[in-house]
Amino acid sequence: MDVKIVGAGVGGLATAALLALEGHNVTVLEKNQEPGGRARIWAKDGFVFDMGPSWYLMPEVFEHYFDLFGKKVSDFYELVRLDPSYRFFFPDHEVIDISADLEKNKELFDRLEDNGAEKFEDYLKQAQDKYDYLMEGLMYEDLSGLRSMLSPKLMAAGWKLSILSNMDKLIRKYFDDERVQKILQYTIVFLGGNPKNTPALYSMISHIDYNLGVWYPMGGMGKIVEGLVALTEQHGGSIKYGTEVTDLQISDGRVHRIITNNGEMEAGVVVVNADYPHVEINYIPEKYKTYDIGYWEKKTIAPSAYVMYVGLNKTIDNLTHHNVILDHDWVEHFEQIFENPQWPDKPAYYLCCTSKSDSSVAPPNHENIFVTVPLAPGIEDTPEIRESYFNKMVDHIEKVLKTNIRDSIIVQRVFTLDDFSEAYNAYRGTAVGLTHSFWQSAFFRPSHKSKKVDNLFYVGQYTHPGIGVPMALISAEIVADLIYEEMKE
Numbered sequence: 001m002d003v004k005i006v007g008a009g010v011g012g013l014a015t016a017a018l019l020a021l022e023g024h025n026v027t028v029l030e031k032n033q034e035p036g037g038r039a040r041i042w043a044k045d046g047f048v049f050d051m052g053p054s055w056y057l058m059p060e061v062f063e064h065y066f067d068l069f070g071k072k073v074s075d076f077y078e079l080v081r082l083d084p085s086y087r088f089f090f091p092d093h094e095v096i097d098i099s100a101d102l103e104k105n106k107e108l109f110d111r112l113e114d115n116g117a118e119k120f121e122d123y124l125k126q127a128q129d130k131y132d133y134l135m136e137g138l139m140y141e142d143l144s145g146l147r148s149m150l151s152p153k154l155m156a157a158g159w160k161l162s163i164l165s166n167m168d169k170l171i172r173k174y175f176d177d178e179r180v181q182k183i184l185q186y187t188i189v190f191l192g193g194n195p196k197n198t199p200a201l202y203s204m205i206s207h208i209d210y211n212l213g214v215w216y217p218m219g220g221m222g223k224i225v226e227g228l229v230a231l232t233e234q235h236g237g238s239i240k241y242g243t244e245v246t247d248l249q250i251s252d253g254r255v256h257r258i259i260t261n262n263g264e265m266e267a268g269v270v271v272v273n274a275d276y277p278h279v280e281i282n283y284i285p286e287k288y289k290t291y292d293i294g295y296w297e298k299k300t301i302a303p304s305a306y307v308m309y310v311g312l313n314k315t316i317d318n319l320t321h322h323n324v325i326l327d328h329d330w331v332e333h334f335e336q337i338f339e340n341p342q343w344p345d346k347p348a349y350y351l352c353c354t355s356k357s358d359s360s361v362a363p364p365n366h367e368n369i370f371v372t373v374p375l376a377p378g379i380e381d382t383p384e385i386r387e388s389y390f391n392k393m394v395d396h397i398e399k400v401l402k403t404n405i406r407d408s409i410i411v412q413r414v415f416t417l418d419d420f421s422e423a424y425n426a427y428r429g430t431a432v433g434l435t436h437s438f439w440q441s442a443f444f445r446p447s448h449k450s451k452k453v454d455n456l457f458y459v460g461q462y463t464h465p466g467i468g469v470p471m472a473l474i475s476a477e478i479v480a481d482l483i484y485e486e487m488k489e
């Protein structure tokens with residue numbers, strides 16, 4: 001069967017490789033000149049930057065995916081466990097490391113909070129229960145549709161997974177210390193959510209962090225993309241770069257032709273990995289839209305991001321690989337993302353320095369720094385704002401790290417709102433799609449299969465299970481299975 005995949009992000013490539021493995025004739029159409037989408041790399045003057053994802057979590061999902069091809073992760077890259085897993089910078093220069101050693105983390109929690117170790121163990125236990133429960137079935141299932149929502153299995157799961165509670169409430173039930181609360185919530189924040197609005201089931205992230213560990217593929221996250229490209233091509237799939245889909249010709253409930261900037265082509269099955277709202281709003285005629293513009297306007301779109309890539313001609317001692325800078329209270333920052341959209345005055349942010357673990361990503365005695373500040377989607381983006389924000393961030397980084405970096409910057413780039421829109425057709429410049437609020441999780445996420453066009457499917461971060469590289473791999477498996485089932489009928 002002929003399959004066209006719109007977009008060479010992780011979700012698109014992972015679907016392409018699986019369908020090529022099944023013997024289909026797969027072509028991936030990608031608007032950019034390189035693969036990976038949000039997970040692309042940017043290389044300059046000896047520095048290599050992962051442009052988006054930098055946390056390698058849920059290693060078993062990657063093993064599982066590559067195993068479908070009879071391969072191991074180690075066939076594609078060397079994986080190392082980071083220790084410390086990450087470092088927090090709190091106000092007044094308080095620095096807290098999260099270790100790869102669980103016992104050390106228990107001691108830490110005991111220091112930060114009365115009975116902290118015991119509470120931490122209980123909290124982790126419920127996080128692990130949720131994770132195991134999800135991984136045993138629901139994570140890899142297509143949950144779209146009312147039928148699935150009303151299934152006895154899911155109704156039972158709702159109780160078990162505390163879907164009606166939120167992360168903020170759950171964490172406050174266990175812990176009083178504000179630092180501990182933040183330590184356990186930060187991943188939600190950086191994956192686009194507000195703890196007050198994120199279902200408590202996402203506390204499973206603590207099991208992922210503390211029990212399964214924080215890992216790093218040597219060479220960077222781009223190695224995952226390289227692996228997916230290799231698998232697609234080895235099984236006969238092809239990728240056409242610089243090919244932007246500009247319309248889908250649909251009649252009688254089927255996509256018949258795909259229109260691109262490089263000509264037109266037939267379509268057997270179409271899998272869309274490009275941003276879901278962009279495609280539904282712009283390429284699908286009114287009567288064939290599963291979700292119209294009103295649907296997207298009502299959704300909570302995940303934050304955009306102000307991303308800085310900075311190459312320094314010196315090393316910085318007090319950084320580790322992953323650093324979370326919580327020098328300011330993040331409540332105001334959340335308000336400036338979700339309630340009163342504007343550029344954050346006092347941002348909470350993430351700073352990554354992969355050169356701390358990997359000598360291949362920066363010249364000797366240099367450092368590659370990647371900074372992400374979550375931003376409200378759709379706010380004003382001008383060269384003046386970008387520049388003044390860059391200066392503001394450099395000032396703040398210098399304050400937190402107690403060292404000058406401005407004079408050591410030899411490579412720099414900013415990637416933010418309009419770049420996300422231009423590079424990926426991102427709806428309102430979002431970095432990661434749809435937040436994981438209650439109404440936008442599991443069966444409430446947009447469907448993997450169009451409800452009105454028979455041969456049209458969607459894969460990637462907008463669909464279940466959601467945001468993140470492992471999630472995009474899982475969604476690819478779900479879509480490949482759906483297509484397989486459909487072809488049998």
Ligand SMILES: Cc1cc2nc3c(=O)[nH]c(=O)nc-3n(C[C@H](O)[C@H](O)[C@H](O)COP(=O)(O)OP(=O)(O)OC[C@H]3O[C@@H](n4cnc5c(N)ncnc54)[C@H](O)[C@@H]3O)c2cc1C
Binds near residue numbers: 006031054243307
């Ligand atoms: C700054 C940042 C930090 C992140 N950090 C992490 C992290 O640490 N860990 C983690 O696991 N995840 C992280 N994520 C999330 C993760 O990167 C994404 O969830 C995942 O990569 C999304 O993959 P995808 O396949 O859904 O889509 P995308 O990566 O968006 O791929 C879609 C592709 O479609 C292409 N496209 C769009 N329109 C068209 C068109 N009309 N025609 C042809 N092609 C088109 C785009 O160019 C793109 O290549 C981060 C994301 C960002 C932005």
